[in-house]
Amino acid sequence: MAGTVAWVPTGGTIEAVADDRLDLVSYGESGRRTTPAEILAGLPELARAARVRPVPWADPGRAQLPPSHAWTFRDLASLARLVRDAAAASDGVVVTCGTNGLEETAYFLDLVLDGSVPVVVTGAMRPSSALAPDGPANLLAAVRVAAHPAARECGVLVVLDDEILPAREAAKSATYHRGAFRAPGYGPLGYVDADGEVVMRRRPALVAARPRFDLDALPGPPPRVDVVTSYLGADGALVDAAVSAGARGIVHAGLGAGHPTPAEWESLKAAAGAGVLVCQSTRVGSGRVVPHGPIRAGGFVACGDLSPWKARLLLALALARGDGAGAVLALFDAS
Template sequence: MTVALFTLGGTIAMADAGAGERGGAVVPRLTGADLAAAVPGLDIPLDVHDTQSVPSPDLTFRGLLDLVEQASKAVRAGARGVVVTQGTDTLEESAFLIDLVWPHPEPFVLTGAMRNPTLAGPDGPANLLAAARVAAADEARDLGALVVLNDEIHAARSVRKAHATSTAAFTSPDTGPVGHVIEGTPRILTRPPRRTPLTPGPAAPARVALHTVTLDDDGHALTRLGEDDGVRGLVVAGFGVGHVSSRLAPVLGDLATRIPVVLTSRTGAGSVLRHTYGAPGSESDLQRRGLLNAGLLDPYKARVLLRLLLMTEGATTEDIAEAFTRYA
């Protein structure tokens, strides 16, 4: 059986633009066939679909949901699994969005590269080979979306890009990787529980703001949010376990009467707490004011989940709160 390969561009597909073009910088140019041809020892047949060729900041919610539909068709046609190559800048968000909606047991594996093919030691070929082997592995079934780079296998729900340039940029700070590719063979070491996939509603992806709390933050920039700018939700990246200043707390509480406001931590690992601290601006106080607890989800993943939930017409704050309890 084949593995379906969908290419979206990114560093893994970069080539030299030429000295007279964009200052000689690299741009997305390589096709899926080019990527496959550069992989030594590739022994898994790939059914190549060149979907886009863009830097990953140009990927969109709607485009990724359309990609899931195309991947579903490939699986229904007999593909053993799916591999997507894209830029690493937004890979953790793409993977989580896909994981929330992917309905099949077949593996959906995302990969990319930190070193473009013009550099010494590009990691794209090794990452693509490892991703294809994971996508074809029976052991990887029923794990949803996975991220494979540097011979590590990460669950989409946990993975983060934690370094700007290192080939070991992707980590899962709360859990570690779910497995490794060892001598070309995927080894799954732990199996996180699979959650029921969400079905996106027909509405356009909602506009959701993200506010990172900082020292001496009074929230003035947030006071009119959601009134006339089309913003339908807010994710707050608070201090530590989910704290803000006592000055910011009533601003967030007022917003929570108008739009869903989700509380996360800006730290990069660990959970927002629920009932340990009680001072104004603490997690307990913010929940009393109507903020929704995102648990272990980082701010970026919480924003993905909230946008997806808001695509369903008639979704209430209670529906959204229940979904965050299940998925966070």
């Protein structure tokens, strides 16, 4: 048995209980949950992978934690501190959470944790009451990865459906399918095989050089950063609204390789001229945004291959730290 793995359960589909075993949609409305203790009791196979130590995440100000799609920056920072403390007394950490916010949660943890202890994020696409729930197998696979030496120095990992993905690249690509999580353009790092063996075929690139933020130095809620998604015929109203709402940063999810419409470009250029840091991303599911002509002309930062939602997190943390445009550009280049 390989050491101790701390498990931080935060709710989500993996704990949900529906009124019907065929309910794979409305189970959240039942209000019923299976407890972490019940999950452990129903999964004795975990003991073959590691000594699993539950670490509850509680908020004295709330009777229960909100679902992952309702988490705020405050929630992410609170979770990160708990994971950091758990990692200091463990050989690995597993976080289970709702899949709606999983990709952003994993990336936030990747940006603020030092990576010295493996941290794996997992969840479930089907509730615990389903005819064929995926949560128990996902939790077991995540514990196996967190306890494995190959997971060290890889940054935060995401493990679902037996695939091992880096937090930076992991994306939810389906609303209900079990194999919802993918790393578009890159593929998995490896997988947990049928015999329980953790097989790593590649390692994340540039982990040591990636941005890291001091969790204790964060000043509280970061400056407002909005994501504006483009579409044919879009005017600049949403960009202007973000500026009016006080945004200090805007991530624009443009068409194709990162192109705003003409009207959006005028509003984005005006926003940049007013001191708002504009980062150009794409609404496309994979591929890089490079600093092409409109990006350079507008004084924008190209987001590379970061998704708009992850680019927002990176930009918000950078602005909270006081980074200017040049430093932000270097961050995106290194990320």
